[in-house]
Amino acid sequence: MFALIVLSAFFSVAEISLAASRRLRLRQLADEGDARATLVMKVQEQPGHYFTVVQIGQNAVAILGGIVGEGAMSPLFTDLWRWMDLDDAQARTAGFLLSFLVTTSLFILFADLFPKRLGMTQPEALAMRVVRPMQTCMSLFKPLVWVYSRTADGLFKLFDLPTQRDDRITSEDILAMAEAGARSGALAAREQQVIANVFELDTRTVSSAMTQRDRIAFFRRDEPDAVIRLRIAAEPFSTYPVCDGEIDRVVGYVDAKDLFQRVLNNQPISLLDDALVRKVLVVPDRLTLAEVLDQFRLVHEDFAVIVNEYSFVVGVVTLNDVMSTVMGELIAYPLDEEQIVKRDENSWLIDGATPVQDVQRALLIDEMPHAEEYETLAGFMMVMLRRVPKRTDTVTWGGFRFEVLDVDSFRIDQVMVSRVTEAAATPVAVTLR
Known part of the structure; x- marks a missing residue:
């Protein structure tokens, strides 16, 4: 009985450890020089024969365990019941039932539950220990393995099921x-x-990271030197679009380093000088951030002007804007530049231009209503209110109250978000004022 339990436990460990072994961890061990990890990965690619041996072993041992257990324990338990003054027929029945219960319990505990839980905790280590003994068993039982494997392959083809493990990582x-x-x-x-x-980056559009049109600091090409110097002092940026009269007629951009160099050398600044104005990258507003990064790499630039389908400029984006989206909270922004400011455990002050993905992350919201119709918190408010929001307009949704605090020329500047109690929360509540 002890030998059969150990053998059954071996097959249980072999089965669960192979199934639970992580491909990445095995590849790492194989790269470190462990040949057993390579063997385990090869078995995972074609596990049919391996599991056939496991099932042959487990079923054969279970049947033998029942025979041995009944033969070894039934007489002992029958004698025990006879000693307790049961008649012969009742003692034999009770002895058989008790031997069946004890045998089954021993196999469930020591040949199934314990080894399988052990195999789940250390799958790669155990799989590498049993892979070579299992290969020996596969050689010994090769004729039986061939018969059962061909039968199983036929069933897979009959039901049009895949026979190989899909190890693609998404x-x-x-x-x-x-x-x-x-x-x-x-x-x-x-x-x-x-x-x-x-x-x-593959799902967020460039408009979620851009500087919006009304916040762009730009130069007109015919502006005099004095005006350019005042603009640099008032709005210090690293890059400025250069336009022919109006912002929708962008002809290039100028780097602040070139302007500073001329200022330090006491040279006049004229944007009519083609040597000073560089060619600008123009991208549509439907591109994703990943596509914008590809554009930057192709043209070796880190600044782009964004236009919509009507060729109107809607914003500008820099490489730093995209990387700030990636780095998130790891970047320390000045307090006045943060889009989401947490006031306390139940309230946030959020810029209207904040992408909805960032709002969801801050509020721990899985999904927003009508998410395909907008990209920013301001868009969410407009869609929910069905008009341009005014100051003090509120929307209650998903356990939060969104209140418009400031509107500047139809643009939502600030929204106060507060957590509401379950009693006050409704699926969607809109307040117009």
Whole structure:
């Protein structure tokens, strides 16, 4: 009985450890020179024969365990019941039932539950220990393995099921691993958020990171030297678009370093000088941040003007804007430049231009209503109110109250978000004033 339980436990460990072994961890061990990890990966690619041997072993041992257990224990338990003054028929029945219960319990506990839980905790280490003995078993039982494997392959073809394990790693897999690492403490929460932000580059449009049209500091090409110097002092930026009269007629851009160099050398500044004005990259507002990064790399630039389908300028974006989206909270912004300011545990002051993805992350909201119709918090307010919001307009949704605090020329500057109690919360509540 002891030998059969050990043998059954071996097959249980072999089964669960192979199934639970992580491909990435095995590849790492193989790169470190462990040949057993390579064997385990090869078995994972074609596990049919391996699991066939496991099932042959487990079923054969279970049947033998029942026979041995009944033969070894039934007489003892029958004698015990006879000693307790039961008649012969009742003693044999009770002895058989008790031997069946004891045998089954021993196999469940020591040949199934314990080894499988052990295999789940250390799958790669155990899989590498049992892979060579299992290969020996596969050679010994090769005729039986061939028969059962061909029969199983026929069933897979009959039901049109895949016969090979799919080891492709998706972005969802990586994000899930990063989240698990953050929960276990192996990865800092902010580092896990950076990884999530990287994958968001393929879904977030450039408008979520751009400087909006009304906040762009630009030069007209015919502006005099004195005006340019005053503009630099009043609005110090690294790059300025240069326009022919109005902002929608961008002809290039000028780098602040070139302007500063001329100022320091006491040279006049004239934007009519083609040597000073550089060619500007113009991109549509429907591009994702990942596509904008590709454009930057192709033209070796770090500044772009964004236009809509009507060729109107809607904003500008820099490489720093995109990287700030990726780095998130790891970058320390001045307080007056933060888009989301947490006032306390239940309230936030949020800029209307904040992307909805950042709002969801700050408020721990999984989904926003009508999310395909807007990209910013201001857009959310407009869609929910069905008009241009006014000061003190509120929307209550998902356990939060969104109140417009400041509107500047139809643009929502600030929104106060407060957590509301369950009694006050309704699915959607809109207050117009």
